[in-house]
Each structure stands twice: as C-alpha cells, then as structure tokens.
Amino acid sequence: MKLHFYGGAKVVTGANYLLEVGKTKIVVECGMFQGSEELTELNYEPFPFDPKIIDYVFITHSHLDHCGRLPKLIKDGFSGKIICSPPTKDLMSVALADSVHLLAQEAKELGKETLYEEQHVKKMTSLAETYKFDKKIKLNNSVEFRLKEAGHILGSTMYEFWLKQKDKKVKISFTGDLGNPPTPLLNSPSQINHTDYLIIESAYGDRLHEDRQERKLKLERTIEDAITDKAVMLIPSFAMERTQELLYELNDLIENNRIPKIPIFIDSPLAIKLTEVYKKHSKFFNRQTRYIINSGDDIFSFPGLNFTPTKQESKDIIKTKAPKIIIAGSGMSTGGRILFHEKEYLDNPNTVFLVIGFQVEGTLGRKILEGTPVVNILGEHIKNKAKIKAIGGYSAHADQKQLLNFIKTIKKPIKNIFIVQGERKAAEALKRKVKDNLSIEATVPKFEQVVDL
Numbered sequence: 001m002k003l004h005f006y007g008g009a010k011v012v013t014g015a016n017y018l019l020e021v022g023k024t025k026i027v028v029e030c031g032m033f034q035g036s037e038e039l040t041e042l043n044y045e046p047f048p049f050d051p052k053i054i055d056y057v058f059i060t061h062s063h064l065d066h067c068g069r070l071p072k073l074i075k076d077g078f079s080g081k082i083i084c085s086p087p088t089k090d091l092m093s094v095a096l097a098d099s100v101h102l103l104a105q106e107a108k109e110l111g112k113e114t115l116y117e118e119q120h121v122k123k124m125t126s127l128a129e130t131y132k133f134d135k136k137i138k139l140n141n142s143v144e145f146r147l148k149e150a151g152h153i154l155g156s157t158m159y160e161f162w163l164k165q166k167d168k169k170v171k172i173s174f175t176g177d178l179g180n181p182p183t184p185l186l187n188s189p190s191q192i193n194h195t196d197y198l199i200i201e202s203a204y205g206d207r208l209h210e211d212r213q214e215r216k217l218k219l220e221r222t223i224e225d226a227i228t229d230k231a232v233m234l235i236p237s238f239a240m241e242r243t244q245e246l247l248y249e250l251n252d253l254i255e256n257n258r259i260p261k262i263p264i265f266i267d268s269p270l271a272i273k274l275t276e277v278y279k280k281h282s283k284f285f286n287r288q289t290r291y292i293i294n295s296g297d298d299i300f301s302f303p304g305l306n307f308t309p310t311k312q313e314s315k316d317i318i319k320t321k322a323p324k325i326i327i328a329g330s331g332m333s334t335g336g337r338i339l340f341h342e343k344e345y346l347d348n349p350n351t352v353f354l355v356i357g358f359q360v361e362g363t364l365g366r367k368i369l370e371g372t373p374v375v376n377i378l379g380e381h382i383k384n385k386a387k388i389k390a391i392g393g394y395s396a397h398a399d400q401k402q403l404l405n406f407i408k409t410i411k412k413p414i415k416n417i418f419i420v421q422g423e424r425k426a427a428e429a430l431k432r433k434v435k436d437n438l439s440i441e442a443t444v445p446k447f448e449q450v451v452d453l
Helices: 037-042 070-075 086-110 118-127 212-228 242-255 269-280 287-294 311-319 338-345 364-369 400-408 424-438
Strands: 002-005 016-021 024-030 056-058 081-084 128-130 143-149 157-165 168-174 197-201 232-236 264-266 305-307 324-328 352-355 374-377 380-383 387-390 416-420 450-452
Touching: 002 416, 016 157, 024 070, 070 086, 070 118, 081 086, 081 118, 086 118, 086 128, 086 269, 118 128, 197 400, 212 232, 212 242, 212 352, 232 338, 242 264, 242 269, 264 269, 311 338, 324 338, 338 364, 338 374, 338 380, 352 364, 364 374, 364 387, 400 424, 416 424
Parallel strands: 024 056, 056 081, 081 128, 168 197, 197 416, 232 324, 232 352, 264 305, 264 324, 352 387
Antiparallel strands: 002 016, 002 450, 016 024, 143 157, 157 168, 374 380
C-alpha cells in the first residue's frame, strides 16, 4: 500500500493524492494549482501517473483547487468512476463548465493547449456517482469507504478508507477542507473516531479566526461606516459558499433593520447559477437554516438585492450612486468582473475593499490586502488607495485551534498525520503544535513524496 503526494504539498492549492492498494489505484482530489505563474504552469504538466490506469477518483468538494483538473484527467485518458456527494456533483459541473472559456483564454495567452473542453466536463458528469454521508460502502475486496460531513461548503466531504492487502489492514482518512463552525448554512464537521493515518488541511494552520458573533458585528459596522461615508464597498467573493453565506448574513441584517437598505449587487453569473444549485440541495443545510426556509423566508432574496448576470447589467452598476455594495468574483481577484470594479474604484480613498476569504500568495487579492501601493489590473497600473478591511471569521476553513481540536477527538494511536494544503509556514506551524501539544507524529510531505502504509 502506497500514498503519493502529487499536489497540496507545502502549497494550499492543487490537491492530488494517489492511493495504491494492490492493483486498485485511487486518486483523491484532482485540484488545480492557483496563485503564482510558477504554480499555474504545473496545471499544464502531464500527470505524474497514467490516467488510463486509475480506477476511481474521490472528490471532497467542488472548489477548483480540489477538482479543477478532473476534466483534464478525463481528456488524458481516465474513464473510471468519480465518487462524491450529490451537491458536489452539481456544483462541480456548473463551476467547471464555467471555467472552459477562461482556460481557453489563459492557454492562448501562454501559448499552450487548453487544459480541457466542454465535452470533458460533460463526460465527467456522466462518470460521477454520488453517495450519502455516513454509510460504509464496499468498493471491492481491498477497499471500503465512507463519506462524512466536512462542513466547508455545501456537500463537502471527508473520506475514510479501510484498506486490506493480504493480511494487512490499514485505515486512512482525508479531511479535504474542514469547515469553520458554526456557519450560517451548514452543519459542523463530523468526527473521525479512529484512523491509522490522517491527511489534514492546514490553510489556517498558523492563525486563529475572530469568533462568529464578532465577525457579523464587524460586517455590520463596516457596512454602516461605508453608508455614512457614501462609499462604494467592493467585496471579492468566491462564487461558491462565500457568496451564499454573505447573502444569508445580509438578509438577516436588512430584514432585522440592523443596516439600512442600499443597493447590493451580485455581479457574478457563476455565483447566480450556483445559488440555484444551493436552493436545489437545501436538505444539506443545517437545521436552523431549513427552519427559516420552511417558515417562508427566502434567504437569498431581500430588498435592495440585484442580480446582474449580463455584461450590460454589470456595466450599468456604475450608474448607481454610492453608497452601494458590489460582490463579485473571483474571490482572490485573479479574474472575473471584480477586476473591472477594482480598476474603476480602487484608486479612490473613499472606497472600501473588504476581504472575506483566504488570499493565496501571488494573487492580486493578496497584493491589495497587503497594501501594495500600485497593482496591475487588466494591463493598467492602478493606485491602491482604498480602505482595506479584512474579516477572517468568514473563512470557510478551520483555524489552528479547530484543527487541533479535531485531531484531539481521534482515538490514539495514530501512526502519522500528514499536513497538506497550506503554505509552508502554516503547515510547519501546525506540525509543531501536533507534535509538541498532542505528542502525535506529524509530517509535512514534499511534492511527489511516496509513503508506504
């Protein structure tokens, strides 16, 4: 039995792990590398294994850094089964189809062949099989598995694998991305009772979030200040989960008269499509949210909210006088309509630039957040004069304390914890905490490292 680390090793993105159990070959995650040009280049490299011999792919959730190269895997020859939760299948299909034209444009600029085309996304959807949480499934004589709630985004999953090869039995578990409970929409992450090996994320492995009440109060006050100053508030937001969470929070603030009614624009065709998928899978929401919906409240609709799917509607936002809030993708300002609004408003000292999600090193969002005086947006040098605000509590990732508490609930002994999907500093910080505070062996694997289980 072997575990190969082909992504997510000392970087947040590109999660990709190969699990070999005898003749059975399983890929867990097939994520896209995001951030610097060096990382982006990795997406165009051949897979370090032959896609044709892979039997199964398990996807924890529909963020591109976990599923973004899945159609490329199909393009390169994979034809096995894809296993995920029902919301992940639907969200993934929408998100990856939306990426086709962007990737074609990127490939043209780089002088490379596009990663995948629409036909590969359609085949991906046809290969996907969905399973419910908490039911143990026999894959074959060597592998059993179970999906568990990860609480990160709608349908996000942890996987437990029971592996058997001759007389040897091993249990290995993948957290995917763990949520930051309590969240407005989702259930908290489940627990894993026992495992020999744990592969755990570490995006926030070296820091702590504000608590939930503080984050909502901070959002309320930031909006109130922007209204008082008659400012434009720009919120680069991930189309999936973060935008829907924001809608929930804004709905609550407005309907309870906590903030005045002002124009709020959801300027992201993808976010609008994904919100419809969220409505379809409302049974995956937590009990409180289901109760609110059942009582007749449309949590994704309130006075002042405007969805702007077309280009013309997006352009017309400029005609609306401040104060106003513009929520647009991409969440790290690496593309999408947020760039046009940043280009228009970022050099105004009265503009509020609110960061509510993790910004990968090298992205435009990270540069703006860190106060880089001049940034390049759509080929132009734009002065960064906006008021920069950040609310870490909106992260969909568990922080260091939550990650440690999750590990504490697992019964010992644990043979090794592999810390992945975090920048080097965050991963190493979590490793030290696990070893020093919990006395458990922990490793930050290297890219292409192979471990015998």
